[in-house]
Amino acid sequence: MSGDALCAVDKLVPICATLDDVLPIVGVLVGFQVLVLRRPLANPRRILLGFGMVILGLAFFMEGLELALFPLGRLMAAQLTAPEFIGAAADGGALVDAALDWRAYGWVYLFAFAIGFATTIAEPSLIAVAIKANQVSAGTIGTTGLRVAVALGVAIGITLGAFRIVTGTPLHWYIITGYVLVLVQTAFAPKAIIALAYDSGGVTTSTVTVPLVAALGLGLSSNIPGRNPLLDGFGLIAFASLFPIISVLGYAQLTALMARRRHEPERLGE
């Protein structure tokens, strides 16, 4: 309620969207601290300062993205998927044929790959998980290595997702195949990485990735004949959460394999 009063001017206060998101979390934390634990926090001023920095930081982050990068990214997704652009890219072929041929979408796939990789590297939740994984593993899991592995997974996932929308093949076949691959990898991957790899799937799709990827999905599905934006526009996010699991498990398998080849004790990461 206090959030609503504070945010009466709404758009003028960028922090409000973040606050709305944060209030229930603060409610749960404070409620349990006061009612159940009944014990003061170890370092309340520091924690409050940190919480404030996180909220302020996210507000700046989102507002900056909305000001600078999102409009360009959305415009780009729309332009790259527009029939005129696809027609022009297809060496002057007839427009209808070009729109139906999946090969005419080369730039779209390249954009999907690049934007999937780039947005994931900048994803704050992934940075948080990578920092924690690095601390917990005593440095054996490198923050950069993990983030690059996840970003590659998202890039491949989004590219495949774009291909799926272009070709109109059913979403669940890709997802089920992906799951089967994850299961097989789980059986062979080093045990220590498994939980972290599964988590990587969930953290990739938040503040930066979703808006740009959703714009790409919407652009593709509304410009390709026979696609329904409401039916086919969904599903890209699912690709972006499935493929990082595969790439992180793969990354761990690769490093474990290389370590074994060198007759070194099994290690993870860099």
Added chain:
Amino acid sequence: MSRGAPRLPAQAVGALLESLRDLAPIVLVIGLFQWLVLREPIADFASLVIGIAMVVLGLSLFVQGLNLGLFPLGEGMAWGLARKGSLFWLLAFAFSLGFGTTVAEPALIAIAEEASIVAAEGGMIATDAAARDAYALGLRLTVAVAVGVALLVGVLRILRGWPIQYLIIGGYAGVVLMTAVAPREIVGIAYDSGGVTTSTITVPLVTALGVGLATSIEGRNPLVDGFGLIAFASLTPMIFVMGYGLLI
């Protein structure tokens, strides 16, 4: 605090540089595509520069705040609840954290609204606004309960030391089964709802909670047992949302 003060400027500059490096790819990609493929001049260069500066500053603040506030907070609560030794309160906390952080999630509100339009067009519900709002609210509550259940089961798993893959495999089997029987219109929405549930503030808290729990309980490895909560939180919404699609 007084001891850390002289180091602060250098640390702040380092944090800014790191954020700049994190953002370089996205700026590069959009810049290159603008220049090479679309070949249109950027309309508002000033707001582009200001926006990027804000993003860099925001990301630096966020990362600094994580280590100062969110990580100690999540770990402190995990320690406190583990020391209290009450399974009920620990599970109640896990459920409330999952439910509370999800129900107001802006990305979920957006997807629930879109889903209600799909449902109305597909003839699953009446086309008037009241029916759509009820459907969207039902979907939000479904996802929030799903995330609450996910954290509850995930915390129980950490306590008991169950291997994560059995639970995940069980969950996947549930997803595959539900995909086979759920209405086609809901499948894409259900898959996406798994991805949007974990917000940027929830993730560090939940990760710290899991790692803190696994650290405070003897015989648990923070790396093997501490992670995995986020994975559950992205899995159960898919099952629950397809169940919701079956019921409505």
